Amino acid sequence: MELQELLQGFDDFNSNNLFKTDFLLTWEKSKQDLELVVRVAETLKMLRQKNISPKLFDSGLAVSIFRDNSTRTRYSYASAANLLGLTVEDLDENKSQISHGETVRETANMISFMTDFIGIRDDMYPGLGHSYMKEVASALDEGIDQGVLEKRPNIINLQCDLDHPTQSVADLIHLKNYFGGLDQLKGKKICMSWAYSPSYGKPMSVPQGIIALMGRFGMDVTLAHPPGYELLPEIMTIAKQKAEEAGGSLKLTQNMEEGIDGMDVVYAKSWAPLQIMKERTQLVRNHQFDALDALEKKCLAQNAQFMDWEFDQNKLSHTKKGAALYMHCLPADISGVNCKHGEVSESVFEKYRLKTYKEAAWKPYVIAAMMLCSEFVNPGGVLQALYSSQKPRILT
């Protein structure tokens, strides 16, 4: 789509309910608001391609709190902040005094005096990540209400125990491009499948995010996983209900072959068994760090029973026309490449490798779009103003 066309399309959006809100879970947002994020992300990308700078802040901070390792999301957040004119200030909990008994609400205010956004990744422990974000949000509410803060920074969920919205919206744009429009997703079949991995403790937020989002655009979603790898029941309920409201569906199977049969899209990715993740949360809460090693062994042994859940050439051949779109949030465990047995065979991964890169390329723009939509009530107008100003990103 051309930039002019993209900009005109904002006329279809008569409201922005993302304004002055946190972006924590896609299912708390309306479909129209998600479409708004998609369009803003696409427009930002095209502005930058045309060397038009989308800088909106002359100064300001985007704080990041990463409670788990991250390359891509860290980089994506930094890119988004930089694009809009913000500087990332990383709250490294090892360097800081947070471990010295500070309360969350205090810290939340202390890092917000000149902050426009707080990006948080806290995905390791079911029952903790989203709660932590809500706790921070509530502290910020108090801070603004009580005159501690001049402005309330909005929170961007960079992955929690429930959802990974910057990933799933990037995936949505990838699907949009693949099928030629969001309206083309209706009736398309996607299988979110568990896949074997020799690693331990991968969060459930990506599969949960995918099944909760894609059905809302009318896709027929199949969730496939071995017994013991159930997703959180409350999210299953939400996903099913929202899919059906939108003319999509959610089906469940414990057989990978069955799951991918005839699919348009296969998202094959490992995650940890919920029961083990819950034990893990308990152990961490009780500071029983030694027991985590034993738990890891248990998890790896459980995974090992399902080593045949690998997305390989044979399985691919049973998808629609033997040519379903393979998706992954990266990094993938690729058999014979970075592990002995993994989520995907080398030949299948190689076939789709560059496509997964392009899928990932949307994440910085999705984060920037979430920031823009929560900061400005009229994103279309703001983007039009940027386009009109024609300020070059690189001096020409």
Next chain:
Amino acid sequence: MELQELLQGFDDFNSNNLFKTDFLLTWEKSKQDLELVVRVAETLKMLRQKNISPKLFDSGLAVSIFRDNSTRTRYSYASAANLLGLTVEDLDENKSQISHGETVRETANMISFMTDFIGIRDDMYPGLGHSYMKEVASALDEGIDQGVLEKRPNIINLQCDLDHPTQSVADLIHLKNYFGGLDQLKGKKICMSWAYSPSYGKPMSVPQGIIALMGRFGMDVTLAHPPGYELLPEIMTIAKQKAEEAGGSLKLTQNMEEGIDGMDVVYAKSWAPLQIMKERTQLVRNHQFDALDALEKKCLAQNAQFMDWEFDQNKLSHTKKGAALYMHCLPADISGVNCKHGEVSESVFEKYRLKTYKEAAWKPYVIAAMMLCSEFVNPGGVLQALYSSQKPRILT
């Protein structure tokens, strides 16, 4: 106060002795210069509130050297730098080669070629922090004199063994707001009291900074601590002399109840015994890191004798009208919240919690003000120019 009024007030300042100087110790600065920092900080805050960008640097670095953990000060320094247009470059001594035998004077020059400010926190060892800053300052003097540097970066003390000026000036603004003006501080009673903490080795720079500063504005300062928790004698002398010159006073007591009796303000905060801190310095100098553990136990045992030095509801009731202002630099050790027994009871802390947040909110602006005053000879003129330009911080 309104922005116009704040800006006009700069007419009262006919000189700026902070220009081209380091900000290491408040007692090296004139009272008028401290008042200048206060006014600049207030003006910067109001400009930002009105969405006017106070960016003064198109590029430039603010190097930070943190030799102790820090959340608040690190964030405050980053905020101040960003507000003025500078980028923080953190010299992480673990990542760098400093531990490989470099001399301070060499490193000081190496990190200064394009640097406008160097913020240093080095507060752990009496006799070392301030000396280190002076050593860096002297290396920078040589660098500029000998043509190594194009411009000498100025140093901001982000806490040393002697003083914590960015904290104490923020506290001063807090008191100014509470009493309605700096001229209202005269005759007000503040008790800087030691308080019990289950943690070890808290620096003496905050109590030293408070007693050395508040008397200069005519406050009657009482210092209360158990035997063995004396502050540095040379700072006691300075504080007493400066207070008396200004019509204030400095009294000493070894009884907390006596100290807080009838007070307008109580700043209740723990610090380590000087003798133990000096032993610590010696152990660190001699690389006897094992002995530090034993010393920590000794310190905690000594602290434990004074567990009743907690600022609680009963003690509060003996302050002026039972309603003194409680102050703390945060994070506080709050009994029953983040420790079993601490510096302050939960109910007293909760009563003043949001006030302590507001107290902390001044620190980023104080740091920015110190930067501005050392960079520009005429801060009032610079701020007036920013106001006139009306450049928005966030595009509107």
Next chain:
Amino acid sequence: MELQELLQGFDDFNSNNLFKTDFLLTWEKSKQDLELVVRVAETLKMLRQKNISPKLFDSGLAVSIFRDNSTRTRYSYASAANLLGLTVEDLDENKSQISHGETVRETANMISFMTDFIGIRDDMYPGLGHSYMKEVASALDEGIDQGVLEKRPNIINLQCDLDHPTQSVADLIHLKNYFGGLDQLKGKKICMSWAYSPSYGKPMSVPQGIIALMGRFGMDVTLAHPPGYELLPEIMTIAKQKAEEAGGSLKLTQNMEEGIDGMDVVYAKSWAPLQIMKERTQLVRNHQFDALDALEKKCLAQNAQFMDWEFDQNKLSHTKKGAALYMHCLPADISGVNCKHGEVSESVFEKYRLKTYKEAAWKPYVIAAMMLCSEFVNPGGVLQALYSSQKPRILT
């Protein structure tokens, strides 16, 4: 030279072959292109001195990957990026998931979506550093060819196993200033000498970079080292050939006294024995980290045989007029200062100390110049435009 004169001098450059290229090895670049970098670096320095901001990017990222400790180069890269308007995003491989089995080509794309430059330091293992950079470069080529990336970031070699171009070009400017022009280097004698150090595993990239570069400007280069400390033969060949083509020369000696006799310049610096470095590479490849300790002991014992390779007052007296220019990339191992016996005696180092600081001061500008030349086809025109705009770096 005056700024006007510097700017006019760009008329002599009718092409820029650095445009859209990586800067990995000086010997891959033409002499004229190296002279272009020198002139751009000098011009950037003078613009900044005159408070003219050379900001060329309104936003953008300069990713850094440091696979070895670094103070100076890290700071220099941050300075260069900031000067041009870019924000550094450090890929900390400990914080990231790179150790979790990602492939280089994938990561290279993931960190490049909004990246203008990637600076890499990977100097510890012969046979690995340069290869790694080429691997990243090749992944970026694929990324841009296949539509993953909007723009290909260019790579700046911040030190590899073969070369240290940002250092050697800074050294070249230092020599230019010392002798009064690049055309004055012809016939001048420089000894690149090994020197004793009590530390282990210093890379060979600096001596290799020096011998491969200085002969191209007509200098007579002598390489002096004890037996066992040979540089890579392929680089010896390149250095000799390029020197002779330019009217310079490359000689070899295993005697320090002989090497420095009558020299105009002595660059005395330690490096590790190639054989030991190769064993190290092997051990690292095989994850035999325990064996590295034994190897370190072996290396230190080998070094200890050559403790008399110290550049001291006596050796200095045998250089030209007893007053050769001493050079070092810093930090130097200074006998009696930061080690017992080292590369240079205290009195010789002290005599040249400030000169080594000035030598180092060029590195940030050299990096900025490399960035500018790879981004803009006409660096002279860009710098003239900056000069004409007179945009102040610090508001006046």
